[in-house]
Amino acid sequence: MTEKEKIRKAVLKLRDELDQEEAVQRSKSVLRHLENLPEYRNAGLVHTYISSRPNEVDTIMLIARSFARGKRIAVPVITDKKERKLETSELMNIGDLAEGPFDTKEPKVFSAVPLEEVDLFIVPVVAVDRSGNRIGWGFGYYDNFLQSQKKTIVALAYNFQVVDTIEPSDTDVKVDYIVTENEIIKTNARR
Secondary structure (H helix, E strand, C coil), X not given: CCHHHHHHHHHHHHHHCCCHHHHHHHHHHHHHHHHCCHHHHXXXXXXXXXXXXXXXXXXXXXXXXXXXXXXXXXEEEEEECCCCEEEEEEECCHHXXXXXXXXXXXXXXXXXXXXXXXXXXXXXXXXXXXXXXXXCCCCCHHHHHHCCCCCEEEEECCHHHEECCCCCCCCCCCCCEEECCCCEEECCCCC
């Protein structure tokens, strides 16, 4: 088992052990911190993952709150499993979601959004370190998707998902900010 696999397993165990109500309260705190981040406040079009795993930071709540603030929302759609390719689709309404691959949710109707229109990317993490190195599910979709991205990338995580060190590989894309229930961490990873 690699070091990343060990970290993934340990952090997922902690997340799985969270009481569901505690996860909801922690998610609300994470979102309050995100809403104080100028990059989020100033974003007209936010690209976010759609939470689908037990006790994951709740982005359905984020999407609803973003719509209420007049923001446009874009979400990832898996368009090629073999090539591990994501594309961006605008989401008009939370009710427009359907089941996607890997127990994810995707828009029922694909409505392409050029990446250059996105102001802020919010990505999922299983674990992340203060330097901006992240561990996801190990498939590389987001690393492929964000490889040449210059816009701000934010990871939403609970405190226990922030670990001491993650050894990055050559293709890993770092995040600029980590938002937890207690703090906003600016990583200076890509600047």
